[in-house]
Amino acid sequence: MTPNKDTDRAEIRRHPRFSREEGQAALEFLLILPVFILIFLLLIDLSLMMYQYVSVSNAVREGSRFGSVNCGDGACTDSEVQNRTVSRSGGVLSDVNEVTVVWMDNNLDGSNRGRGDSVVVTVNHPYNFLFLPATMPVVSCADMRLEQSDQTLALPSGAGCQG
Numbered sequence: 001m002t003p004n005k006d007t008d009r010a011e012i013r014r015h016p017r018f019s020r021e022e023g024q025a026a027l028e029f030l031l032i033l034p035v036f037i038l039i040f041l042l043l044i045d046l047s048l049m050m051y052q053y054v055s056v057s058n059a060v061r062e063g064s065r066f067g068s069v070n071c072g073d074g075a076c077t078d079s080e081v082q083n084r085t086v087s088r089s090g091g092v093l094s095d096v097n098e099v100t101v102v103w104m105d106n107n108l109d110g111s112n113r114g115r116g117d118s119v120v121v122t123v124n125h126p127y128n129f130l131f132l133p134a135t136m137p138v139v140s141c142a143d144m145r146l147e148q149s150d151q152t153l154a155l156p157s158g159a160g161c162q163g
Contacts, residue, residue: 100122122139
């Protein structure tokens with residue numbers, strides 16, 4: 001009896017040793033695993049960047065608010081607003097040189113700071129990605145009008161939080 005190529009191939013396909021597909025699933029999993037890990041690590045990195053952006057934005061608003069409420073009469077300096085901004089950043093900012101404070105004279109009369117002028121606090125903080133060799137700037141800015149305490153009128157006395 002002479003061997004027939006067609007019957008030999010059919011015999012191989014029917015044999016359970018050659019017809020299992022568990023190896024195919026394992027190979028597909030190994031091909032997809034690096035892509036899945038990369039997407040997961042990028043998700044973690046972008047989440048950390050968003051945390052830093054929110055922290056920097058809140059710190060900028062806090063620093064600008066501090067300057068607008070406490071510096072309306074020109075009594076504070078840029079460094080006080082910068083230190084307040086850094087201290088309110090939740091540990092994200094550590095260098096006061098990342099914080100820029102600009103006092104705007106809206107009256108255009110060249111006089112000292114006063115009611116109606118504004119303070120602009122800007123932060124440009126570099127975010128270093130953990131899993132990529134890249135850096136992205138986290139930038140936030142807040143502009144608030146200066147307030148000056150009016151000593152001519154007494155403050156109303158409220159009931160407070162009495163229950």
